[in-house]
Amino acid sequence: MAQDPIPADRIERFEAGFHGDVIHPDDVRKSGTLSTPSERHSRSEGADYDEARAVWNGMIDRHPALIARCRGVGDVISAVNFAREHDLLVAVRGGGHNVAGTAVCDDGLVIDLSEMRDVWVGPDERTAWVRAGATWADVDRETQAFGLATPGGAVSETGFAGLTLGGGIGHLRCKYGLTCDNLASIDLVTADGDYLTASADEHEELFWGLRGGGGNFGVVTGFEFDLHPVGPDVAVCLVFYSGERMIEVLEAYRDYVADAPPEVSLLTLSGVLPDEELFAPDTVDERKIAIAGCYAGSVAAGERALAPLREIHEPVADFSGPMPYVEFQQLFDEDYPDGMRYYWKSLYLDGLSESAIDRIAYWSGVAPSPLSTVDVWQLGGAVARVDTEDSAFAGRHAPFLLGVEANWERPEADDVNVEWVRDCLEDMRQFSDGSVYLNFPGFFEEGDEMMRTTFGPTYERLVALKDEYDPTDLFSRNQNIAPSGTARADDGGVL
Structure with a gap:
């Protein structure tokens, strides 16, 4: 209305x-x-x-x-x-x-906030301060000038603020945790127009909720976070196998990450992945599965550690090897152009059983768009070592995250692509507790039910924060935690 x-x-x-x-x-x-x-x-x-x-x-x-x-x-x-x-x-x-x-x-x-993009780095302290309009390209450019980084997104044009408030699953996660795990303080403006700083020493409960609870409690204007030595070069795995080998590759991937060193953070991408610059004409339009990730340590050790992933079978293409960290962060940028049509959802998976792998292979094979993928992100490591008492992020229990990405170009294909994502997620719930990663949420179909399932016993703790800092739900345009007794605001147009 x-x-x-x-x-x-x-x-x-x-x-x-x-x-x-x-x-x-x-x-x-x-x-x-x-x-x-x-x-x-x-x-x-x-x-x-x-x-x-x-x-x-x-x-x-x-x-x-x-x-x-x-x-x-x-x-x-x-x-x-x-x-x-x-x-x-x-x-x-x-x-x-x-x-x-x-x-x-x-x-x-x-x-x-898109013009508030400044990034300041303290190389001696290994800290940085970022305004809320920055992208990961802005952050990487400044921090890598000093051979430093913090866990970030997998596409450099992603916004720093949204990714961080939703948790932040990036290429350094198993070694250094989520983006939100590396926060030292957060500046924000509350619904009352008050400006405050949340950290481990002030507004501690709000600091807990902002790290993984989304943009529910105010307008964040800046972040202070810790940095780690990374790069300038890292060992990268980027190997593509035929879709006919998808089950074999997913099984090998599952077995590999079970004993992988913490420096390794990986994901798989399953789909056609049509790129005429990368693939031979006879394979460009065929289904493929890629294993992608990097090693957060020395290049030599990384190349040794990642070698088994390149030997699962004869690859369709293999672009693995040393690469500047900044270049690796930008590797997928061209696959997500501005203005294309996107509908994504996610589920945390209990594991990669034979049945789960079979269903992943099935759904990647029936995607209506050749640009769409079904992705499996490795979790664990440093992500799992942080207790829920220390931050609101709700996905630390899971060994894998399933991401289902419908990416297409024509509006007339909206319905069939959205239906594919929804049907895939409904099927894959049998391998999940139903919780989701807030940064891959789809739109608002599930609403409050999705948030309650995702946060479980900590949901009411987040409601108490909402009651304190935004009792009228001024900030409702997000993966919303509604204050007590308040219905979720109409989103103004849900598919």
Whole structure:
């Protein structure tokens, strides 16, 4: 349901004290300038509404009443206060991907942090401070200048903030844990417009909830985190086998990771993976399974440790070997272009039994898009060594994470691709307790039930945090923890 229009004089007062850009639905770039009624008082010179409301996932087409593109914490506080005072639906946008579409809403206010991208590194202390609009490319560029890194995403254009608040499963996880495990402090603006810092020494319970509990408790503006020596080169495994060998490869992968050194973090990707630059013409359109990952240690030791994964059978292609860590972080970027259509879901798996492997092989073989994959992420190691009392992240019990990615190009193929993901997940629940990774959530179909299943006994602890810091559910456009007695807000368009 559309919200009542905001009086023009109140918007003008908001803009007068706002240092960033306030973008309106009638803002259209014309030859580098604006020609709109809002030009007299807006700071959004050259901004274009349709560009500003677009997110990475081409399935998302929403029309906010205003977009507040913040330049600093003062702007974030102003935007939060404006939204609260006018009872606006709020979406918070970070710097990168947003597969579930929560970064934009219909009729409400988008608090856009994408220009707050600074990264500062303390090489002696092995710490860094990151503003909430940064991507992993921004973070890797600065930290690798000193031969340092923290566990991050598997695609460099992913936003730092969203990935971190959902846990953060990346290429260094088994050695150094999740991204959220490496946080030292988090700065945020609460629903009341208060600015505070959460850490092990202050607002400790909030610090617990922010590490894996999602964006439920405020607008995070910055992160302080620990770094580790990584690179500049790492040993990489990137080997492709024929889809006809999928069961054999998954069995070998399962057996390998059971005894793998903690420096190794791997995943498998099953699908057609059509890339004319990588594969011979007779295999480019055939189904394949890839094993990808790296070794967080010396290159020589890594090449020895990863060698068995390259010898399971005769590969279709093998690009393994030493590689700059930054280059490895960017390896999958081109597979996820801006504006393509994406629908992803996940489940934590109890293991890789023969039956589970059979079903993974089946579902990867019936994907309606050749760009889609069924992925199996190795967990354990440092991820499993952190207790649930230390952070809210809910997936530490599982040895594997199943990711089902529908990726396609044409809108007319939406229904068949979404149905494939849903059917696959429904089938694979027999090998899972039903909990999910918040960063691969699909959209909002499961709602509160999904969150209760995922967090289990810690769910009520998260509700208590929500009651304290956001009792009116101002921040509902996320994988939402609803406050006590409050129904989950309408998401404004669910598939």
